[in-house]
Every structure is written in structure tokens, then in C-alpha cells.
Amino acid sequence: MNFYENGERDAAFMREALRQAQKAYEADEVPVGAVVVRAGKVIGRAYNQVELLKDATAHAEMLALTQAEAAVGDWRLTDCDLYVTKEPCVMCVGALIHVRLRRLIFGCADTKSGAAGGMINLLQHSALNHHCEITPGVLQNECGAILQNFFRKRRDEQNVTPQDRQIENRKSEIEN
Numbered sequence: 001m002n003f004y005e006n007g008e009r010d011a012a013f014m015r016e017a018l019r020q021a022q023k024a025y026e027a028d029e030v031p032v033g034a035v036v037v038r039a040g041k042v043i044g045r046a047y048n049q050v051e052l053l054k055d056a057t058a059h060a061e062m063l064a065l066t067q068a069e070a071a072v073g074d075w076r077l078t079d080c081d082l083y084v085t086k087e088p089c090v091m092c093v094g095a096l097i098h099v100r101l102r103r104l105i106f107g108c109a110d111t112k113s114g115a116a117g118g119m120i121n122l123l124q125h126s127a128l129n130h131h132c133e134i135t136p137g138v139l140q141n142e143c144g145a146i147l148q149n150f151f152r153k154r155r156d157e158q159n160v161t162p163q164d165r166q167i168e169n170r171k172s173e174i175e176n
């Protein structure tokens with residue numbers, strides 16, 4: 001498979017991950033989506049569900065990995081690749097090491113908390129026996145835009161709400 005075909009395939013699976021991120025966005029969750037691919041087929045797909053499940057470990061990657069393990073019937077995912085819209089955090093990279101993932105493909109980098117090179121590179125740490133290939137920046141603009149839109153929307157809502165409340169209070173003062 002040449003580089004171009006590889007890139008096309010990566011973009012196609014990242015679009016699947018983006019569809020999951022969109023579901024998170026609609027559910028008012030931080031919009032991150034992930035899919036696990038084995039032999040050209042998606043065997044796990046999930047979006048961030050931290051708020052819904054009230055579980056700080058319910059990141060898209062963790063949920064998708066659990067599905068993939070169930071599909072394979074093993075905790076080892078040595079011939080599997082994970083596509084995720086945002087660079088994974090320390091917890092998720094820990095899970096990728098535990099399942100012995102073959103390859104990680106992510107969209108936008110996360111310089112604040114990314115553990116695949118953004119903040120730190122734990123996935124390719126010299127002390128680890130397991131080696132995992134990393135492909136960053138696949139559809140990074142789309143993957144970054146959905147996060148930016150989400151946080152902008154959240155900021156706007158937070159900015160508007162207290163002002164609205166003040167106006168409401170003033171109105172009721174005047175009326176009384």
C-alpha cells in the first residue's frame with residue numbers, strides 16, 4: 001500500500017471518528033470521537049460520555065477499546081489501530097499501552113494534556129517494550145474546529161447567563 005492509499009484510508013476512518021465526535025457535541029459532551037479498526041473493519045466506535053455516565057474514565061478511546069476487546073474476544077489488540085479526533089490523554093495512552101495497540105492515528109494535537117507527543121510522549125517512551133506507531137494531524141482542521149466550536153458555545157452560554165440573571169433581577173426590583 002503506498003502512502004497516498006494509506007492517507008486516504010486514514011482520512012476515511014477519521015471521518016467515522018468525527019461522526020462520533022458530532023454525537024458527543026449534540027449530547028453536550030466535549031466532542032471527541034474514536035474508532036478501533038482491525039483488518040479494515042471498524043470493531044469499536046464511541047464518543048466521550050463523561051457527563052452522561054458521570055465517569056471521568058468514560059473517554060471515547062476507553063469506550064471504543066472496551067468494545068474492540070469484546071469484538072476480538074481478547075484484551076490484546078496487537079493488530080488493531082485506533083483513530084481518535086484529539087490526541088489522547090495520559091489515561092488513554094496508558095490503556096493503549098496495556099492493549100498493545102499497533103497504531104494510533106489522531107486529528108488535532110493537545111499541547112495541554114496530550115500524551116502522544118503534545119504535552120508528553122508516553123506512547124513511545126524509551127522504557128517501554130511495546131512500540132506503537134503514531135500518525136498525527138489526520139483531518140486536524142475538522143477535528144480541532146468541532147472542539148473550538150464547542151468551547152466557544154459553552155463560553156457564550158456562560159457569559160450570557162449571569163448578565164441575563166442581572167437584568168432579570170433589575171427588572172423585578174423596578175417592578176416591585
Ligand SMILES: [Zn+2]
Nearest residue numbers: 059088089092
Ligand atoms: Zn483520555
